[in-house]
Amino acid sequence: MSESRKTVGFISLGCPKALVDSERILTQLKIDGYDIVPSYDDADVVVVNTCGFIDDAKRESLEAIGEALQENGKVIVTGCMGGDAEQITAIHPQVLSVTGPQAYEEVVGAVHKYVPQSKTHDPFTDLVPAQGIKLTPRHYAYLKISEGCNHRCTFCIIPSLRGDLVSRPVGDVMDEAERLVKAGVQELLIISQDTSAYGVDTRYQTGFWQGRPLKTRMKELCEALSSFGIWVRLHYVYPYPHVDEIIPMMAQGKILPYLDIPFQHASPSVLKAMKRPAHAENTLERIRKWREICPDITLRSTFIVGFPGETEADFQILLDWLEQAQLDRVGCFKYSAVEGATANQLEGAVPEEIKQQRYERFMAVQARISAARLQAKIGSILDVIIDEVDEEGAIGRTAADAPEIDGLVFLNGETELVPGDRVTARIFQADEHDLWAELAHPED
Numbered sequence: 001m002s003e004s005r006k007t008v009g010f011i012s013l014g015c016p017k018a019l020v021d022s023e024r025i026l027t028q029l030k031i032d033g034y035d036i037v038p039s040y041d042d043a044d045v046v047v048v049n050t051c052g053f054i055d056d057a058k059r060e061s062l063e064a065i066g067e068a069l070q071e072n073g074k075v076i077v078t079g080c081m082g083g084d085a086e087q088i089t090a091i092h093p094q095v096l097s098v099t100g101p102q103a104y105e106e107v108v109g110a111v112h113k114y115v116p117q118s119k120t121h122d123p124f125t126d127l128v129p130a131q132g133i134k135l136t137p138r139h140y141a142y143l144k145i146s147e148g149c150n151h152r153c154t155f156c157i158i159p160s161l162r163g164d165l166v167s168r169p170v171g172d173v174m175d176e177a178e179r180l181v182k183a184g185v186q187e188l189l190i191i192s193q194d195t196s197a198y199g200v201d202t203r204y205q206t207g208f209w210q211g212r213p214l215k216t217r218m219k220e221l222c223e224a225l226s227s228f229g230i231w232v233r234l235h236y237v238y239p240y241p242h243v244d245e246i247i248p249m250m251a252q253g254k255i256l257p258y259l260d261i262p263f264q265h266a267s268p269s270v271l272k273a274m275k276r277p278a279h280a281e282n283t284l285e286r287i288r289k290w291r292e293i294c295p296d297i298t299l300r301s302t303f304i305v306g307f308p309g310e311t312e313a314d315f316q317i318l319l320d321w322l323e324q325a326q327l328d329r330v331g332c333f334k335y336s337a338v339e340g341a342t343a344n345q346l347e348g349a350v351p352e353e354i355k356q357q358r359y360e361r362f363m364a365v366q367a368r369i370s371a372a373r374l375q376a377k378i379g380s381i382l383d384v385i386i387d388e389v390d391e392e393g394a395i396g397r398t399a400a401d402a403p404e405i406d407g408l409v410f411l412n413g414e415t416e417l418v419p420g421d422r423v424t425a426r427i428f429q430a431d432e433h434d435l436w437a438e439l440a441h442p443e444d
Contacts (some may be wrong), residue, residue, distance in 0.1 A: 005441055006044050006117055008026075008035070008043060008044065011064050013079070017189050017193070020143075021049060021079070028104065040072040041071075043072055045074040045075070045409050046075050047076045047111065049079040050079035050088075052081030053157070054338050062081075069095070074096060075094070076096050078103060085098035088430065096110065100421050100427065101236040103314055116156045136277070138185070139420030140188070140231075145167065146166060146193070147168075148163040151275070153264075154273065160340055170216045170220075173255065186230050186231060186422065187231035187385060187403075188230060189403070190235060194236065195235060195238075195245050205256060226249065232256060235260040248293060258297070258400060259300070260301070264303055270310050273307065274304075274307065298399070300327070302333065303319070303331070304334075304335050305332060305359050308335070310350055315361075322369070326373065327366075327369070334356065335350065377427045378427050378429065379427065381425065382424070383424055386423065387408075389417055394414040396409045409427075426438055
């Protein structure tokens, strides 16, 4: 066996939760003495972390596997699509191994099997940073607090891919957060399949961090995370009643005034068919109260149009609700039949052309709302975290903007800033997505 260090190429597809899985696998491989390389040519084996949530994601995963096989020849597959190994091996029988999501030990074991680690590896000298290997920029990181989901939304197959809710021990979560902060992270993005359900499976068991008792519960976790003095952003928050308890913390500046809640629809009949909370009018009242308590709160959500059985009247209810809710950031998806989803058996399939029309009408309404809400920020002075700097200036985000999914702030001419800087800036221009600003002076 060669004494040279063995190398692994890695392709990570899908959502931030899959990205965290990739980071864990890469960290363990690095601990085991493997070098991670950016090209097929330099890799002894390629690992593809797949996404299997919707058909387009599956196609992308299969294409990535095929490309890796063509360019390298030695491919190990893991991730959500790996839960159906036969689907992958039927198209790509040459793959060396297929494992499902969260199968960290299995995929690392496959790498060991097909590319045995170098004899020159010394765990005492081949050091890995305390925060592990990160695939995000140094100044922000995703912090996954649980796996799986207890809901059975009819359009979703996550429970069959990742199982029921399993919350991480709160002490482990806080230890990881602390390591990230010590490594220079300025923003933690809290993710899971259902962030607001954190601890339900353990009956909110009391854990320990730094010798102090701490409940495995979203509110207590947010309180503890706020002690680091960095940005803490909540994603994928299911609208349980106890979410209301978080809003005063946002008003107090303990965590970012930002909620990512996937409402999905507003029509009671469609929500019932989705097996989602079906009290849209109650949701509007809660939004009103949230804004009353925390006027600066940013609300992001996603919606599905063209769900089986959605009538024109249902869609109009959604548009009317959107006008009333005045959400800041919104994503919209045309319903896509996902293999294994129970919604596929529902009657009333919506023709593709109608889906497209409704998508365009929905986005036109939201574009107008988003543009108006951003225009209202002109003249205000906001904190901005810098993500990128090039020859034209700096690009950053406000507290209202999550990386990769929300808008940007352009600071033209500010070439002396560096990623991770937090500055105050005066907004002077806006469109329906982004803001333009200049650095604010102390007298401002």
